[in-house]
Amino acid sequence: KALSVQISKFLTPPTMISCMDAVDYEDPFGFEDYFPSMIDTLGVERFMEELYNGFCLLMDVSIGLITFESLKRNTILMGLSELKDDELLCMLIEGDLDGDGALNQMEFCSLMFRLSPGLMMDGFKSNDLQVIS
Numbered sequence: 001k002a003l004s005v006q007i008s009k010f011l012t013p014p015t016m017i018s019c020m021d022a023v024d025y026e027d028p029f030g031f032e033d034y035f036p037s038m039i040d041t042l043g044v045e046r047f048m049e050e051l052y053n054g055f056c057l058l059m060d061v062s063i064g065l066i067t068f069e070s071l072k073r074n075t076i077l078m079g080l081s082e083l084k085d086d087e088l089l090c091m092l093i094e095g096d097l098d099g100d101g102a103l104n105q106m107e108f109c110s111l112m113f114r115l116s117p118g119l120m121m122d123g124f125k126s127n128d129l130q131v132i133s
Helices: 035-042 044-058 068-077 085-095 105-114 117-121
Strands: none
Touching: 035 044, 044 068, 044 105, 068 085, 085 105
């Protein structure tokens, strides 16, 4: 089933305290927000394809969702084994808008945009972005 829903309504940061803020977390990777420059380089459509590829990389292929188990397994395969279980769980909780304990494609994309300070601060025109499948 093709999904072509504008995600602008999901870009508003949640009003509750972030689970990620609650964890004593130091970024060991020196996170740098590349989303704005990726959009400039790739264009919106290609960027959304890459975001979808990221979702597919992390999801459990049997159910089409990112679960705790699939996130843990795939982060280990990507060389991110130093992430702790509580950090992975917080990632899921942070993005799980419908409360089912897993991330669908829309929840994943929404989470990625909320975690991109460059997109949020630059006032990126979110109505140009659509989830693809």
